[in-house]
Amino acid sequence: MPISLSAHQLSSIPPRPFLKWAGGKGRLLFQYAPYLPTNYQTYYEPFLGGGAIFFYLQPAQALLADVNPELVNVYTCIRDHLQAVIEQLKIHSVHHCQDYYYQIRSQPLTTPAQRAARLIYLNRTCFNGLYRENSQGQFNVPMGRYKNPKICDPPLLQAVSTALQTTQIQEQSFEAMLDLAHSAQDFVYFDPPYHPISVTSDFTAYSRGAFTPTDQEHLAHVFTVLAGRGVQVMLSNSDCRFIRKLYRNYTIHPIQAARAINSNPHKRGKITELLITSW
Ligand SMILES: C[S@@+](CC[C@H](N)C(=O)[O-])C[C@H]1O[C@@H](n2cnc3c(N)ncnc32)[C@H](O)[C@@H]1O
Secondary structure, eight states, X not given: OOOOOOHHHHHTSOOOOOSOOTTOOGGGHHXXXXXXXXXXXXXXXXXXXXXXXXXXXXXXXXXXXXXXXHHHHHHHHHHHOHHHHHHHHHHHHHHOSHHHHHHHHHSOOOOXXXXXXXXHHHHHHBGGGOOOBOTTSOBOOOBOOOSSOOOOOHHHHHHHHHHHTTEEEEEOOGGGHXXXXXXXXXXXXXXXXXXXXXXXXXXXXXXXXXXXXXXXXXXXXXXXXXXXXXXXXXXXXXXXXXHHHHTTTSEEEEEEEEOOOOSSGGGOSEEEEEEEEOO
């Protein structure tokens, strides 16, 4: 089916996250809003995930990054090859069923646009929108039970593509910020995998390598170096002694959060998280 929306219809939709991503900040935006700086030139989001804060801010100049190559490929393809991604998503929409899901899930990697559409398709239809890979780096989340998942949403993807036009998108680890952000005109937002608040919570397993306590310490060091340069630095993490101690020299704002992605529905209640700012 060809896209028959007018340019006005396509552009009238505000951009927002197009993936369900663990740790997405969509529901916390109204609590974050008072703390977001307004005076900066370049925005950096090195743990991009679903990119809720980027879409909320819509900065004129941004560098977006993540270590997950498939995630970086999705954003890059939506920016540069939108129509090819939409065409593939339409095919997935038409064929979606249990057999098709597992067939697409096990398919070898293809062109960048096909890989991008595959990730969006699996993300919209898999269990709880989780992203998990096996030891060979293959996506291994089972199918979810959605009655009518919205697999292809051209107006939203067009809005996302427009918002991404002025961005640089890179596959790299957060340490790269040390080479990139240098002044008070830079605003860096770190949203790392959270330090687990209990032994059973496993929110560090986004990608192949888990985010360890040593990584958290290393990140706190990067935060400190950037803050020392006058960069405006903001970070989200779980509310626990370890994180409070790492950032004891900065401003800590407790945020009321609801954990949406947890396989145990009884653990989806309200908890406190931390928003830390260098100012
Ligand atoms: C909490 S999620 C980000 C949530 C996102 N900000 C949102 O609003 O949806 C964490 C992200 O960090 C990425 N990540 C994990 N280790 C990383 C590292 N060392 N450097 C950069 N990104 C990393 C994961 O791939 C994942 O996408």
